[in-house]
Amino acid sequence: QQQVKQSPQSLIVQKGGIPIINCAYENTAFDYFPWYQQFPGKGPALLIAIRPDVSEKKEGRFTISFNKSAKQFSLHIMDSQPGDSATYFCAASKETSGSRLTFGEGTQLTVNP
Amino acid sequence: NAGVTQTPKFRILKIGQSMTLQCTQDMNHNYMYWYRQDPGMGLKLIYYSVGAGITDKGEVPNGYNVSRSTTEDFPLRLELAAPSQTSVYFCASSYPRSGSPYGYTFGSGTRLTVV
Numbered sequence: 197q198q199q200v201k202q203s204p205q206s207l208i209v210q211k212g213g214i215p216i217i218n219c220a221y222e223n224t225a226f227d228y229f230p231w232y233q234q235f236p237g238k239g240p241a242l243l244i245a246i247r248p249d250v251s252e253k254k255e256g257r258f259t260i261s262f263n264k265s266a267k268q269f270s271l272h273i274m275d276s277q278p279g280d281s282a283t284y285f286c287a288a289s290k291e292t293s294g295s296r297l298t299f300g301e302g303t304q305l306t307v308n309p
Numbered sequence: 310n311a312g313v314t315q316t317p318k319f320r321i322l323k324i325g326q327s328m329t330l331q332c333t334q335d336m337n338h339n340y341m342y343w344y345r346q347d348p349g350m351g352l353k354l355i356y357y358s359v360g361a362g363i364t365d366k367g368e369v370p371n372g373y374n375v376s377r378s379t380t381e382d383f384p385l386r387l388e389l390a391a392p393s394q395t396s397v398y399f400c401a402s403s404y405p406r407s408g409s410p411y412g413y414t415f416g417s418g419t420r421l422t423v424v
Binding site for chain 1: 313342344349350351352353354357367399401412413415416417418
């Protein structure tokens, strides 16, 4: 079964800190790795995504690092703010699967002022 | 406003009752999905559809049914509600394009409690 394992389950940092959320996958056919951000009472929203042909992608304060050989990818949030407090999901899919995403278990991030 | 609309937002069902969760999108996306979200378990795919008239099972389809008669609508049916179906349900849509990154647009969810 295709799986994506995410850690940690919860994370607390101080404002300005750099939280790091890690994900590992099993299926080497996966070719698309997005991260979703979810605020309480809302649906997840696409934050940033990467393909396996690059090792890093940065958008604003959010960076994905990708290690194809280790089958791992991670999300880094630079200069974290209290407004970044949310649940973050990593996911993976392969184009031939009809874009069905397999999600990690989620990480609840709290950024204290 | 463009997006994915889910109704109702909240619902309490008694064991054995039936209900339909509604989902509609106005972005002309051909792919639609139903996920359930349980604490610490991430999002699990229930059913998905790649176009009108085409549906397929996801990871956890038991106890649910879907239909896709139009591009816009993708309702999820619970026939005999069970406490194990207490969850938050999300509908999503996407428009995959070969060679380009694509993302899901999620609705705001339906919180269902079965008592």
